[in-house]
Amino acid sequence: MKLPTLKEVGTEAKLLLIGIPVFIWTMVPIYHMFLFAISPKEDAFSGKLWPDHPTLHNFHIVFYQEHYFLRDFWIQFWNSTVIALSAGALTLFIATAAAFSISRLRVPGGRWVMNLALFTYFIPAAFLAVPMYRTMGNYGLLNNHWSLILAMVTIASPYAIWVLKQASDKLPVELDEAATMDGATTLQLFRLVYVPLMMPSLVAIGTYAVLLAWNEYLYAFLLLSKDTNITLPVALGNFLAADDSPWELLMTTGFIYALPPAAIYYAFKRYMVGGLTAGAVKS
Amino acid sequence: MAITLSGSDTIPAPPWSSRLTTAQVWGILLLAPYLLVFLAFVVYPVCYGLYLARDPQNYVALYNDPIFARAAVNTLIFLVIGINVKMLIALFLSGFFAQQRPWIKWLSVIFILPWAVPSIPTILSVRFMLNPEWGVINHLIFSFTGDDGPNWLNNPAVALTMAIGVHIWKSLPFWTLILLTGRLAIPHDLYEASEVDGANPWQKFRFITWPSMQTLYVTCTLLSMIWTLGDFNSVYLLTGGGPADLTHVLSTLGIRYLRLDQLSLAMASIVVAMPLVLPLVYFMMKRLSR
Numbered sequence: 001m002k003l004p005t006l007k008e009v010g011t012e013a014k015l016l017l018i019g020i021p022v023f024i025w026t027m028v029p030i031y032h033m034f035l036f037a038i039s040p041k042e043d044a045f046s047g048k049l050w051p052d053h054p055t056l057h058n059f060h061i062v063f064y065q066e067h068y069f070l071r072d073f074w075i076q077f078w079n080s081t082v083i084a085l086s087a088g089a090l091t092l093f094i095a096t097a098a099a100f101s102i103s104r105l106r107v108p109g110g111r112w113v114m115n116l117a118l119f120t121y122f123i124p125a126a127f128l129a130v131p132m133y134r135t136m137g138n139y140g141l142l143n144n145h146w147s148l149i150l151a152m153v154t155i156a157s158p159y160a161i162w163v164l165k166q167a168s169d170k171l172p173v174e175l176d177e178a179a180t181m182d183g184a185t186t187l188q189l190f191r192l193v194y195v196p197l198m199m200p201s202l203v204a205i206g207t208y209a210v211l212l213a214w215n216e217y218l219y220a221f222l223l224l225s226k227d228t229n230i231t232l233p234v235a236l237g238n239f240l241a242a243d244d245s246p247w248e249l250l251m252t253t254g255f256i257y258a259l260p261p262a263a264i265y266y267a268f269k270r271y272m273v274g275g276l277t278a279g280a281v282k283s
Numbered sequence: 284m285a286i287t288l289s290g291s292d293t294i295p296a297p298p299w300s301s302r303l304t305t306a307q308v309w310g311i312l313l314l315a316p317y318l319l320v321f322l323a324f325v326v327y328p329v330c331y332g333l334y335l336a337r338d339p340q341n342y343v344a345l346y347n348d349p350i351f352a353r354a355a356v357n358t359l360i361f362l363v364i365g366i367n368v369k370m371l372i373a374l375f376l377s378g379f380f381a382q383q384r385p386w387i388k389w390l391s392v393i394f395i396l397p398w399a400v401p402s403i404p405t406i407l408s409v410r411f412m413l414n415p416e417w418g419v420i421n422h423l424i425f426s427f428t429g430d431d432g433p434n435w436l437n438n439p440a441v442a443l444t445m446a447i448g449v450h451i452w453k454s455l456p457f458w459t460l461i462l463l464t465g466r467l468a469i470p471h472d473l474y475e476a477s478e479v480d481g482a483n484p485w486q487k488f489r490f491i492t493w494p495s496m497q498t499l500y501v502t503c504t505l506l507s508m509i510w511t512l513g514d515f516n517s518v519y520l521l522t523g524g525g526p527a528d529l530t531h532v533l534s535t536l537g538i539r540y541l542r543l544d545q546l547s548l549a550m551a552s553i554v555v556a557m558p559l560v561l562p563l564v565y566f567m568m569k570r571l572s573r
Binding site for chain 1: 305306307309310311313314316317318320321323324325327328329331332335376379382384386387390392393394395396397399400401402403404405406407408409411412417419452456509510512513514515516519520523533534535537538540541546549550553556560563564567568571
């Protein structure tokens, strides 16, 4: 075995000196959440770094809705799921159609629409929330899941269109020409040539839109208010209103709520990092 | 563009179809869903909001509201400190993560977590850690010093600092990743050549890394500015704007007015942020739509 030189040890030590704080900084709030999720109520506030008697009892309480704060847990979980998946599917449909139209069909005014979409992308969502809330009221959509779905589609589409357009610009024009020569109609071109080739980008964008909607707090809390139609983040936010909040249950619910996006992120990491970071900033 | 359809020499085509190919008609149809969404949920709300905020009295009221002045100052502090600290750390860490080590690769997988998990449970977790009576931080302070720790979220300056910290915690991984992508794109022979010439690490950064990444860094900083302006969660979930409405930023202030049913004030508070937002948006669009 080759012994490391003094210089190599020094470099490694310097890297560890950065790596350890980075690890602690990253993990502390997440570990704190996890610690409370596995701590029995009486251990929860002891300030220990590991509970004396770790337990899954908090998960039991949440899953069986055995606390009045959690009596609608499953329906809220369902609401979050339905809204995220609908917003994802609708965004994917709208953005794919638009990107195909702008990039492949070179529709007149397409560039103009592209700029409008980019403009929307750069308006901070918190600023659009105020007028959008009022508008949803005018449309009679408040407290209806459609309001949140449509709001999320509005926010996710611009970036989706932009990333998909960048990706479809890279497909060779010859493909379209060959398909058209073979007698493919525009819709066949879309369905049989374009969509299959765009699959990696579509996965990235679909995941992006689903996660955006699943994670959304501000719009969800403005647009939905009934206990049985709110999403999980709003339910978590409502814990804050009470003084006697059961924090160990709040952290358990938060942990359960954070698991699906983390799992999805890691499952689709390959697509996400490629599709999204390349799209986010073009230097 | 003129096209010839079979049989079109006998029946004159209507003027619009003579200018549009079938592909273009499909193009318009496929673009229509987005245009509808854009009209219904961007154009109409924005116009309606501007209409609500049209009365100059709103701006006078806003100007006279001390909470607004405080929020404007807080926003500037949040932007200047939050973004610069975040981007400088991201630039530094991108160099750290560019090192080829198995354990650094593993760490980078963990490092993404704050970005991958939703903000509400983690921000609430931080809020809980900072609780003066039973939060873990004051627990530790007590066990080491025997004194009670500070009431973190009761002092507006400290509370705002904590909110900036939460913002950095959440968004640092994303920017590190972007800057790492930029750093990895720098040709390796440049570094090898400089090593032959005896360059030290600082010189390598100064004369190779920084010039290659400068544009990316500036773009990222500007984009991050737009997004930080819209960061509602960090402040709202950590401090709720408190104590005594002293930690509001513009994005939480609009929602505060909304909750108080002062819709035109809410809109006005957003309109006054536009001179800051629009130049940034214009610049970003110019960069990205090339």
